[in-house]
Amino acid sequence: MSKSTKTASKRTKGYAGMTGADLFHKMLLEEGVEVLFGVPGGALLPIFDSLYKTPIKFVLTRHEQGAAHMADGYARSTGKVGVCIATSGPGATNLVTGLATAYMDSVPMVAITGQVTSALIGNDAFQEADTTGITRPVTKHNMLIKRAEDIGRAIHEAFYIARTGRPGPVLIDIAKDATSNELSTEPDLTIDLPGYKPMLTGHIRQVKAAAKAINASKQPVLYVGGGVVISEASEILDKVAHRGNIPVTTTLMALGAFDESDPLALQMPGMHGTAVANYAIQECDCLIAVGARFDDRVTGKVETFAPHAKIIHVDIDPTSISKNVKTDIPVVGDAKDILEKMLPMIESKQRKDWLGQIAKWKKAYPLHYDTGAKIKPQQVVEAVGRLTDHDAIITTGVGQHQMWTAQFYGWRKPRRMITSGGLGTMGFGLPAAIGAQFGNPGKTVIDIDGDGSLAMTVGELVTAVHYNQPVKVVVLDNCYLGMVRQWQEMFYERRYSATEHPCPDLSLIAEAFGAKGIRTTEPGELDDAINEMLKHDGPVVLAASVEPEENVFPMVAAGKGLHEMDMGRLV
Amino acid sequence: MKHVITALVQNQPGVLAHVAGMFAARGFNIDSLVVGRTEDPELSRMTIVVIGDDHMLEQVRKQLEKIITTVRVRDFKEIDYVERDLMLVRVSATPEKRAEVVELAGLFRGRIVDVAKQSLTVELSGPEAKLEAFIDMVQPYGIRELSRTGIIAVQRGEQRAKERN
Ligand SMILES: Cc1ncc(C[n+]2csc(CCOP(=O)(O)OP(=O)(O)O)c2C)c(N)n1
Numbered sequence: 001m002s003k004s005t006k007t008a009s010k011r012t013k014g015y016a017g018m019t020g021a022d023l024f025h026k027m028l029l030e031e032g033v034e035v036l037f038g039v040p041g042g043a044l045l046p047i048f049d050s051l052y053k054t055p056i057k058f059v060l061t062r063h064e065q066g067a068a069h070m071a072d073g074y075a076r077s078t079g080k081v082g083v084c085i086a087t088s089g090p091g092a093t094n095l096v097t098g099l100a101t102a103y104m105d106s107v108p109m110v111a112i113t114g115q116v117t118s119a120l121i122g123n124d125a126f127q128e129a130d131t132t133g134i135t136r137p138v139t140k141h142n143m144l145i146k147r148a149e150d151i152g153r154a155i156h157e158a159f160y161i162a163r164t165g166r167p168g169p170v171l172i173d174i175a176k177d178a179t180s181n182e183l184s185t186e187p188d189l190t191i192d193l194p195g196y197k198p199m200l201t202g203h204i205r206q207v208k209a210a211a212k213a214i215n216a217s218k219q220p221v222l223y224v225g226g227g228v229v230i231s232e233a234s235e236i237l238d239k240v241a242h243r244g245n246i247p248v249t250t251t252l253m254a255l256g257a258f259d260e261s262d263p264l265a266l267q268m269p270g271m272h273g274t275a276v277a278n279y280a281i282q283e284c285d286c287l288i289a290v291g292a293r294f295d296d297r298v299t300g301k302v303e304t305f306a307p308h309a310k311i312i313h314v315d316i317d318p319t320s321i322s323k324n325v326k327t328d329i330p331v332v333g334d335a336k337d338i339l340e341k342m343l344p345m346i347e348s349k350q351r352k353d354w355l356g357q358i359a360k361w362k363k364a365y366p367l368h369y370d371t372g373a374k375i376k377p378q379q380v381v382e383a384v385g386r387l388t389d390h391d392a393i394i395t396t397g398v399g400q401h402q403m404w405t406a407q408f409y410g411w412r413k414p415r416r417m418i419t420s421g422g423l424g425t426m427g428f429g430l431p432a433a434i435g436a437q438f439g440n441p442g443k444t445v446i447d448i449d450g451d452g453s454l455a456m457t458v459g460e461l462v463t464a465v466h467y468n469q470p471v472k473v474v475v476l477d478n479c480y481l482g483m484v485r486q487w488q489e490m491f492y493e494r495r496y497s498a499t500e501h502p503c504p505d506l507s508l509i510a511e512a513f514g515a516k517g518i519r520t521t522e523p524g525e526l527d528d529a530i531n532e533m534l535k536h537d538g539p540v541v542l543a544a545s546v547e548p549e550e551n552v553f554p555m556v557a558a559g560k561g562l563h564e565m566d567m568g569r570l571v
Numbered sequence: 572m573k574h575v576i577t578a579l580v581q582n583q584p585g586v587l588a589h590v591a592g593m594f595a596a597r598g599f600n601i602d603s604l605v606v607g608r609t610e611d612p613e614l615s616r617m618t619i620v621v622i623g624d625d626h627m628l629e630q631v632r633k634q635l636e637k638i639i640t641t642v643r644v645r646d647f648k649e650i651d652y653v654e655r656d657l658m659l660v661r662v663s664a665t666p667e668k669r670a671e672v673v674e675l676a677g678l679f680r681g682r683i684v685d686v687a688k689q690s691l692t693v694e695l696s697g698p699e700a701k702l703e704a705f706i707d708m709v710q711p712y713g714i715r716e717l718s719r720t721g722i723i724a725v726q727r728g729e730q731r732a733k734e735r736n
């Protein structure tokens with residue numbers, strides 16, 4: 001058996017005699033780690049001692065979930081691997097939501113957890129949890145390290161696995177004695193992963209077949225997902241789209257991968273997507289999925305999804321192909337590589353009729369809302385987009401505010417929209433924003449959040465204040481778990497079961513935590529309030545009291561086909 | 572439909588949990604799963620029998636390949652292969668009936684590996700169907716205990732697995 005091995009370390013000697021914790025620290029530096037998010041604890045004492053005087057920035061979070069989301073926001077906004085650390089037992093279990101969030105959205109992350117001393121593992125020791133067992137389904141890979149000599153290799157393997165192929169979180173659980181012991185021999189730092197061979201370059205025969213189908217089609221649509229952002233393929237996507245005059249719809253994970261001000265842009269597809277995106281998918285004769293995975297929130301009822309289309313699927317993960325929707329032409333590999341190969345094969349076309357039809361749909365069914373006496377949540381998002389030149393890094397919680405942010409911000413560039421798409425994790429917004437701010441000093445980072453979502457991780461405001469990270473939080477404060485309330489209104493005859501909650505003044509909470517708080521209730525004051533927030537050099541919470549029973553439209557009800565959209569008004 | 576899949580995996584703690592967990596999480600049904608050593612001390616081979624359609628088989632194969640510690644996966648869908656299942660079965664056999672059971676075991680090329688006053692134990696290996704047939708035959712005497720390894724399989728001769736994208 002031939003082995004795919006490689007030495008990841010520049011230096012391979014001189015580690016014997018050093019403690020596992022010191023080796024750990026050295027390896028993080030070798031991997032280029034700039035910032036580490038986490039909470040200390042008993043099982044991590046040796047590691048924290050070696051981090052005592054480190055050039056790595058350590059960020060103490062209020063909760064390990066916050067640490068994981070910060071590493072996640074850092075990774076999504078920079079493309080680098082985000083790193084978080086938690087102690088054994090409850091520290092590790094608190095990470096789980098963050099790991100699952102990153103796993104569903106293919107985010108490169110390395111999580112370190114402390115474990116009880118190796119001799120005690122399995123004895124129900126104090127703060128022992130089977131961390132590798134608990135996290136196996138929500139990580140790309142995980143490992144339990146019991147010897148100091150194995151720490152270096154584990155770290156190199158973890159970073160390599162996290163960032164290559166379809167990225168994802170990797171967890172290393174390290175027994176306390178492995179970090180306190182000295183290395184008895186020189187460690188083997190060779191990456192030894194004979195079974196890990198991510199497919200990077202697309203098969204030219206498949207690329208040709210795809211190009212041929214595209215050229216033969218009359219009504220093609222590019223359906224673009226987060227894979228395009230991950231592989232940095234936005235520029236080449238733009239070229240392919242324009243050369244073939246192919247309209248592009250960008251999923252929640254891909255917002256900004258294609259400029260929404262471009263006439264070819266269809267914006268977001270799916271449950272709360274634009275009418276034009278959904279109609280175009282239903283009418284197209286060739287659907288070119290790139291780095292997208294046919295999530296049920298995108299496809300609606302799969303049996304009626306894109307019924308006339310030949311389906312091309314470009315994806316780095318072979319398990320995504322034909323998982324939900326049968327693919328006619330699969331192309332496995334990196335999106336950028338494949339689009340680069342495809343570009344010269346794409347024939348330049350006018351597609352007058354098809355683009356004419358698209359323009360008609362856009363005109364007939366634009367995203368829309370009515371203004372009123374109260375602030376409309378959509379209005380807030382639009383104003384934030386306008387006043388930040390559509391160029392801020394935006395994070396969100398989960399709910400109506402997330403969908404309005406997706407619909408109304410006006411996405412121009414990739415890595416601006418940072419949101420929990422696959423898992424739909426409330427509480428993601430604020431810590432993700434803090435992580436993104438650490439990765440992008442000097443850039444405007446705004447969490448557009450819901451009152452319910454923010455409450456789940458609001459403690460991390462203290463972290464923003466502690467490290468003076470000038471993140472902005474705009475709360476679309478509707479005093480409801482709005483998205484659930486909307487379903488209750490539409491499908492359960494307005495029985496608002498457990499979706500109303502008390503509505504504390506979030507601007508006062510911000511002040512109590514040492515951040516700036518602003519509250520606005522008048523539509524006429526909205527721009528001023530946003531400008532005041534943007535001007536302030538420090539963390540700010542802007543609570544905007546919005547129309548409480550506003551609904552997100554269009555909407556494709558669960559189980560319906562994409563063409564069966566509810567536009568939310570008479571058309 | 573029954574499918575046989577083999578996976579070469581790194582000989583590391585947690586690999587079995589990973590594979591079993593993947594099957595459970597994705598709702599695939601395992602009919603049998605055998606793990607054993609191979610010619611390479613660093614690798615083990617799992618032989619897994621799953622019941623499902625071709626679409627499911629495809630997903631199982633790809634999901635297995637996705638596990639980092641899995642080195643190589645093959646399914647025997649379009650390959651000629653040899654399969655064996657090993658069984659130990661303790662059959663009730665009073666002294667009067669003993670000869671009949673021994674004769675039956677002989678017909679199936681089984682071996683008697685233990686004899687007691689009221690029972691005897693037969694070792695039998697072969698394709699699944701042969702074992703099922705033997706079980707049918709000894710059922711009337713009374714089966715006291717039965718244990719099977721599940722299927723292991725290797726291809727016949729030098730074929731090449733079909734290349735896939
Ligand atoms: C951790 C978590 N728990 C529960 C849910 C289910 N859920 C989805 S949206 C939602 C309401 C969100 O309320 P809020 O953050 O105020 O946003 P809004 O919809 O009001 O804009 C809930 C409870 C979830 N997505 N995540």
Ligand SMILES: [Mg+2]
Nearest residue numbers: 450451480482
């Ligand atoms: Mg709300």
